[in-house]
Amino acid sequence: MLQGGEQTTFARALGDSLAQTGLPDPDHQIEFCRRAESLGIDGLLTDFGAAKPDPIVLAASLALATERVEFIVAYRSGASCPTIFTQQINTLSSLVNGRVSLNIVAGHSPHEQAFYGDFLPHDQRYARTEEFLAICHAIWRGEAPVDYIGHYYRVEKAELNTPFIAPSRRHPEIFVAGGSPAARDLAIRQGTCWMRLGDTPELVAKSIEPVLAVDKEAGLRLSVVCRPTRAEAVDVARALVEGESLSQGERSAERSFVDASDSVSLAKTYALADEEWLTPWLWTGAIRSHGAPALALVGSYDDIVTGLLEYKRIGISQFILSGWPKQEEMERFGRNVMPRLRERERGTSGAGMAANRVRDYPPAGKTRGAPKSG
Numbered sequence: 449m450l451q452g453g454e455q456t457t458f459a460r461a462l463g464d465s466l467a468q469t470g471l472p473d474p475d476h477q478i479e480f481c482r483r484a485e486s487l488g489i490d491g492l493l494t495d496f497g498a499a500k501p502d503p504i505v506l507a508a509s510l511a512l513a514t515e516r517v518e519f520i521v522a523y524r525s526g527a528s529c530p531t532i533f534t535q536q537i538n539t540l541s542s543l544v545n546g547r548v549s550l551n552i553v554a555g556h557s558p559h560e561q562a563f564y565g566d567f568l569p570h571d572q573r574y575a576r577t578e579e580f581l582a583i584c585h586a587i588w589r590g591e592a593p594v595d596y597i598g599h600y601y602r603v604e605k606a607e608l609n610t611p612f613i614a615p616s617r618r619h620p621e622i623f624v625a626g627g628s629p630a631a632r633d634l635a636i637r638q639g640t641c642w643m644r645l646g647d648t649p650e651l652v653a654k655s656i657e658p659v660l661a662v663d664k665e666a667g668l669r670l671s672v673v674c675r676p677t678r679a680e681a682v683d684v685a686r687a688l689v690e691g692e693s694l695s696q697g698e699r700s701a702e703r704s705f706v707d708a709s710d711s712v713s714l715a716k717t718y719a720l721a722d723e724e725w726l727t728p729w730l731w732t733g734a735i736r737s738h739g740a741p742a743l744a745l746v747g748s749y750d751d752i753v754t755g756l757l758e759y760k761r762i763g764i765s766q767f768i769l770s771g772w773p774k775q776e777e778m779e780r781f782g783r784n785v786m787p788r789l790r791e792r793e794r795g796t797s798g799a800g801m802a803a804n805r806v807r808d809y810p811p812a813g814k815t816r817g818a819p820k821s822g
Contacts, residue, residue: 449494449506450480450774472501478513480775485517487782491807493551493768496522498563504536511544519544520623520768520807522551525580526566526573531606534584537620538610546614549621551643552577554631556711570710574630576600581622581638588612588619623667623766627713632659641665641766645713646743648726653762660763667766668759671734671744674780678747682731685746688772689737714740729755741770749784753792756785768807781806 452473484492492510494503507519521540523533540548554573555561561568568576579598583606586594592607612619623643624635632655635642642659646652646668656666673688675681709715717740721732729751734742745755756767771777786806 449492449510450477451500452477469499470501472506472509474509474513477506477510480778481510481514481517483775484778484782485514487778488786489517489778489782489807490805491518491520491549493520493522493807496524496527496553498560504540507548508540508543511540511547514547516547518547518549518807520549520551522553522625524553524555524561524564524566525577526555526561526568527564529603530580530583530601531587531603531608533580534587534612535608535610538608538612541620542610542613546612546617549623551623551625552581552639553625556709556714558710570628570712571630574626574628574634577624578634578638581634585619585638590618623768625669625713626711627716631712635659636662636664639664641667643667643669643766643768645717645740646670646730647717647720648730649758649762652759652764656763665765666763667768668764669741669768669770671738671742671770671772672752672777672781672785673731673744673746673771674749674752674777674785676748676784678751681746681748681751685731685733685744689734711740717743727755738772749788752781752785753788756789757792766805766807 450473451469452471481492494507494510496503503521503523507521511517511519521537527533537548537550554570554577555566558567558569561573566573576599579596579601582598583594583596583601583603586596587606587608590611593605594603594607595605596603614620621641622639623641624631624639625643626632626634627644631644632642636659641664642656644652644655644667647655652666652668659666673681673685675684718735720726720743721735724733725731729745729747731744731746734744745752747755759767769781771781
């Protein structure tokens with residue numbers, strides 16, 4: 449979601465240190481959401497982190513000011529007990545006619561996890577999240593009273609009088625974010641979609657095989673820089689990180705952020721930046737300054753369509769996309785890429801993009817376009 453006070457663009461790690469990012473900015477954020485809705489963006493991400501407002505409260509306020517767009521609420525299992533979390537999400541669903549899904553993350557920074565009283569290492573955070581979601585699912589399935597005794601959670605005879613309310617499902621879609629085997633396996637057992645950071649289609653295809661084999665979805669988090677021609681797009685992308693456009697402080701802040709993280713996704717994606725172009729349209733140049741989700745599709749409008757369809761061909765059906773500045777790039781994508789995407793879909797398969805959705809084009813965008821990954 450567009451962050452408080454964000455009018456242009458700044459590196460993620462430095463942006464998190466600015467006071468205005470911790471406050472809602474309702475006028476600009478509602479305008480952004482309504483514009484995304486009018487462009488056909490399916491969902492918008494409200495991120496979780498100490499530098500940002502609470503994602504559930506923010507999603508509620510923005511959803512009540514919109515009509516169709518869905519809100520993807522990011523959440524970490526260690527932040528509350530699963531029963532109260534389910535109650536909050538169920539309540540939100542009733543207020544917004546089910547326009548809520550979840551981006552479940554295990555956390556990426558031991559330093560920040562400690563703010564919330566969470567001192568578990570990486571893999572144990574995923575084990576705890578498995579128990580967290582198991583309890584949530586039992587409540588959503590209507591198995592009340594729910595008794596559960598695990599290593600991290602225990603509930604006795606749990607039941608809620610507020611159900612999850614949506615037109616066609618009894619629980620929210622659950623995007624499990626992360627690039628590790630622990631994240632992928634959690635998505636297989638408890639999620640609806642494994643949402644990982646980008647890579648080449650060949651490597652992504654291999655990684656998602658176990659997910660597709662059990663009829664779960666696979667999604668990618670990427671950024672986009674699109675212009676009428678490839679040359680224009682490349683010039684704009686490189687201008688983000690060259691010359692005076694990015695301070696040494698911003699570069700140092702991002703490097704420190706990555707060094708302090710225990711995220712498998714961040715480490716893997718940061719290493720990709722040793723090579724600037726992974727494909728003719730997949731650019732790594734902004735990763736080391738703007739963060740791992742800044743791995744970007746860069747090119748003409750048709751180049752971006754080609755990249756998205758190549759990922760669809762290997763089995764990707766969800767995209768969370770970002771851009772710089774967010775609203776301007778969302779406008780370009782919605783006006784120029786999405787119509788071409790629909791047209792090529794119809795021409796190649798006779799089907800629309802119903803199975804491929806674009807989410808949160810704020811910090812990200814969902815074509816159903818920072819998860820924070822674990």
